[in-house]
Amino acid sequence: MTTSAQLSPVPAADAPEGGSAAVTTTGWRLALRSFAENRLAVVGVGIVLFFVLFCFAGPHLYHTNQTSVNVVNSFESPGSGHLLGTDGQGFDELGRIMLGGQSSLEVGLFAAVIATTIGALYGTAAGLAGGVVDAIMMRFVDMLLSIPFLFIVLIVATRFSSTVVSLSIILGMFSWLVPARLVRAEVLALRHRGFVAAARVMGSSNTRLALRHLIPNALGVVVVNITFQIADAIIAVATLGFLGFGLYYPHTDWGDQLSNGVTYLTAGYWWLIYPVGICLILVVMAFNFIGDALRDAVDVRLRRR
Amino acid sequence: MARYLVRRVLTAVVVLIGISMVTFALLHIMSPSPGRDVLGLQASRASVAAYNLAHGFDRPLVSQYLTYINQLLHGNLGRSYKLNQSVDALLAENAGRTAMLVGVSLAIAIAIAMPLGIFQAVKRNKAADNVVTALAFTTYSMPTFFLGLLLIDLFALRLHLFTAEASQSTSAFVIFTDPRSMVLPVATMAAVSIALYSRYQRSAALDQLAQDYIRLARAKGLSARLVLTRHLVRNACLPMITLIGLSVPLLLAGNLVIESVFNYPGLGLLFFDSLQNEDYPVLLAYTLLSGALTVAGNLAADIALAVADPRIELT
Numbered sequence: 001m002t003t004s005a006q007l008s009p010v011p012a013a014d015a016p017e018g019g020s021a022a023v024t025t026t027g028w029r030l031a032l033r034s035f036a037e038n039r040l041a042v043v044g045v046g047i048v049l050f051f052v053l054f055c056f057a058g059p060h061l062y063h064t065n066q067t068s069v070n071v072v073n074s075f076e077s078p079g080s081g082h083l084l085g086t087d088g089q090g091f092d093e094l095g096r097i098m099l100g101g102q103s104s105l106e107v108g109l110f111a112a113v114i115a116t117t118i119g120a121l122y123g124t125a126a127g128l129a130g131g132v133v134d135a136i137m138m139r140f141v142d143m144l145l146s147i148p149f150l151f152i153v154l155i156v157a158t159r160f161s162s163t164v165v166s167l168s169i170i171l172g173m174f175s176w177l178v179p180a181r182l183v184r185a186e187v188l189a190l191r192h193r194g195f196v197a198a199a200r201v202m203g204s205s206n207t208r209l210a211l212r213h214l215i216p217n218a219l220g221v222v223v224v225n226i227t228f229q230i231a232d233a234i235i236a237v238a239t240l241g242f243l244g245f246g247l248y249y250p251h252t253d254w255g256d257q258l259s260n261g262v263t264y265l266t267a268g269y270w271w272l273i274y275p276v277g278i279c280l281i282l283v284v285m286a287f288n289f290i291g292d293a294l295r296d297a298v299d300v301r302l303r304r305r
Numbered sequence: 306m307a308r309y310l311v312r313r314v315l316t317a318v319v320v321l322i323g324i325s326m327v328t329f330a331l332l333h334i335m336s337p338s339p340g341r342d343v344l345g346l347q348a349s350r351a352s353v354a355a356y357n358l359a360h361g362f363d364r365p366l367v368s369q370y371l372t373y374i375n376q377l378l379h380g381n382l383g384r385s386y387k388l389n390q391s392v393d394a395l396l397a398e399n400a401g402r403t404a405m406l407v408g409v410s411l412a413i414a415i416a417i418a419m420p421l422g423i424f425q426a427v428k429r430n431k432a433a434d435n436v437v438t439a440l441a442f443t444t445y446s447m448p449t450f451f452l453g454l455l456l457i458d459l460f461a462l463r464l465h466l467f468t469a470e471a472s473q474s475t476s477a478f479v480i481f482t483d484p485r486s487m488v489l490p491v492a493t494m495a496a497v498s499i500a501l502y503s504r505y506q507r508s509a510a511l512d513q514l515a516q517d518y519i520r521l522a523r524a525k526g527l528s529a530r531l532v533l534t535r536h537l538v539r540n541a542c543l544p545m546i547t548l549i550g551l552s553v554p555l556l557l558a559g560n561l562v563i564e565s566v567f568n569y570p571g572l573g574l575l576f577f578d579s580l581q582n583e584d585y586p587v588l589l590a591y592t593l594l595s596g597a598l599t600v601a602g603n604l605a606a607d608i609a610l611a612v613a614d615p616r617i618e619l620t
Contacts, residue, residue, distance in 0.1 A: 139319070139320070139323075140323070142320060143320045143323035143324060143327070144327065145554075146320060146324065146554070146596050146599040146600050146603070147324060147327065147328075147554070147592060147595065147596045147599070148554035148555075148557050148558045148592070148595050148596075148599070149554070149558065150558035150561060150562075151557075151558070151561070151576070151588075151591070151592045151595060152331070152592065154576075154580055155331065155335060155580070155585070155588050155589070155592065156331075156335070158335070158580055158583055159335055159583075231446070235446075235448045238448045238450075238451075239448055239449070239450060239562060242448070242450050242562075243450075243562070243565060243577065243580070244581070245580065255448070258450070258451065258454070262454060265454070265457070265458060265462065266462060270458075273454065273458070277451050277454075277455075280447075280448065280451065281443065281446050281447050281451070284446040284447075284448075285442065285443065285446035288442070288445070288446055
């Protein structure tokens, strides 16, 4: 930019105005517009925002005792002082859902970020290396992909799950394979573009090339993937919790609550199951809606390139 | 074709060796001292060490891995820590019931999802398509165990049409002729697959509907029904072969959850029980088996697609 200014300090009268660039809509803005036009996506964002507020701000407005067991109050039906009734330990169910939602959302987000970060770095490394290294790295991914994710995660969870952080790490460590494939495909497509050659000529190292040029350009794919990963991780946490290998007391998550509720299914305590289940489905569905819309939106951006 | 097959099978073998390394490594991370796991926390340190020595668990990892592979090749998957039985016998005992549940559910799912997806594509963006899409999306966003619970609560506990627990019988004949206890697990498993397959079938059929050959078939005056049956269906079903081959890990994971929910004594329930007992040889043997099944599924799908679609060149 400075060179062009030095060459022609006074712009020629017939040179195109600098302002014309602002008129063309940028790729990301187009993507945003296409996203906002998708009604389901807007609903999805609304649902996610609602649940974030509900789970994290809710307990400050709706005070409940979630630490000391009170058996006298157990299994109260909805209404009487407890909006959604109480569970077997006498905990207020609505407050319990907020608490469980916190850990479900946290694990979902952390696991997705861990998985996508590992996947993006691995995929970029494979794509940049090319040749035999790339082939070996991707065969390794193929191999891990042929072992059912739930099996490995459950096995590791028998010894190492218990907190939000450990659970996120377990889920993240075994779900980076798909993002790795996606990012590698992007990098392979980007590798032969002019700006990559330019960056190389200017002497940028592989690390700099990956972090400053390739990953930012593959960001669309990465963002779409994070959304789906969150949805998958929330389902995985719920499944682990339901099977009894999720968070330990005093932590709780939605799967763990459903698992407790099932014990009393025959007793007709519906409030221990349906409210939690509906929250779980709504959140997962919302992330899936957002992911679908983002994918379409990123397509719009890519089409412009 | 022969050369392609040989190459594909060789790759599959390499992948299998890789999987065996992963499961072996995992076995060691999870259970570094098998003597401790078998003899329990009360056992003295000396007896744990003696057990490990007697069973060769004190040797270097590489030599232990070679023994493990040697045993695998002779069809020996190890011994359960808790059930005092060989893992082979445990797997063999339960495999039939799982194969039955997965097989029947998969057949039903394919029989429903393929016509459904094509129907949706033909009626795209009309009310019927939207209703099916919404249903599929809801099912897809639901954890499998919750769908199972929903069906149990509605059909077993409230309507008393079916039982909440799956058949406990060991005889295939009894299980097949006992719809009251098998409808719910089969329905849950089929529903999850239908949600996935019908979405793919819909988009595969939409891709085909936009092709020129469909326009030509219509332009030459073929009736809508003949365009559908002679041209669309055949081509739109091809991508499904790959999808079904690739869905083996999903089917096995779904089966694990469903067998636990319905207490159906198959491989999934064996896995779940072994999780609670921390019986790692059983867990990793089933993981290895499922990896092998996945590789076999991919291979079978590639070959089936090549047979079904002559345009695919095998090189």
